[in-house]
Amino acid sequence: MIARRAHDPRRGDGLSPTDPRLLGNPLDFLHEDHLREREICVMLDRIAAAENPDQDAAAHAAGFLADELPLHFADEEEDLFPLLRQRCEPEDDIERALARLSADHSHAGVETPDLVTLLRRVAEGEAALTPEDRALLTRYASHSRRHLILENAIVLPLARARLTRRDLDRMRLAMLHRRGLDRLIGGLRC
Numbered sequence: 014m015i016a017r018r019a020h021d022p023r024r025g026d027g028l029s030p031t032d033p034r035l036l037g038n039p040l041d042f043l044h045e046d047h048l049r050e051r052e053i054c055v056m057l058d059r060i061a062a063a064e065n066p067d068q069d070a071a072a073h074a075a076g077f078l079a080d081e082l083p084l085h086f087a088d089e090e091e092d093l094f095p096l097l098r099q100r101c102e103p104e105d106d107i108e109r110a111l112a113r114l115s116a117d118h119s120h121a122g123v124e125t126p127d128l129v130t131l132l133r134r135v136a137e138g139e140a141a142l143t144p145e146d147r148a149l150l151t152r153y154a155s156h157s158r159r160h161l162i163l164e165n166a167i168v169l170p171l172a173r174a175r176l177t178r179r180d181l182d183r184m185r186l187a188m189l190h191r192r193g194l195d196r197l198i199g200g201l202r203c
């Protein structure tokens with residue numbers, strides 16, 4: 014059974030797509046995506062460990078990985094990382110962290126399609142999981158968690174410290190445009 018969180022109405026339940034109102038501050042939106050990604054990791058581990066995996070959870074995780082994660086990676090690669098490169102000071106040593114994160118994104122890009130196929134099979138109640146399937150699920154969750162720790166502990170705090178209001182405005186517009194929401198939503202400010 015999928016658990017739901019209840020708090021600030023703009024904050025998600027960890028299941029639905031992140032509320033675009035959080036784009037008032039695009040860094041809050043990215044942080045909320047990270048909370049959601051962490052929920053997905055919990056689901057992947059549960060599916061890997063279950064005798065009879067939860068089909069709804071598998072369908073939900075497949076949807077997130079196929080539809081939302083690519084947008085999140087693009088938000089980081091195309092908007093956040095270039096702005097950090099522009100704004101960070103040499104002592105921030107940001108390049109090493111960004112190189113590591115981009116390598117993770119490429120690696121995830123290779124593994125995600127297989128994982129989505131596997132999760133869709135689980136969602137449709139097909140075939141028992143093999144040991145290799147279970148290993149893929151737990152490995153993916155563990156790599157994603159390591160990635161999230163680096164982004165939450167280093168990258169987002171640096172972005173909050175270094176990016177200007179104008180940078181955040183640029184990010185917000187690009188992220189809205191990426192989702193086809195730029196004409197629908199106006200007037201959001203930090």
Ligand SMILES: [Fe+2]
Binds near residue numbers: 047085089164
């Ligand atoms: Fe991220």
Ligand SMILES: [Fe+2]
Binds near residue numbers: 114118
């Ligand atoms: Fe990332």
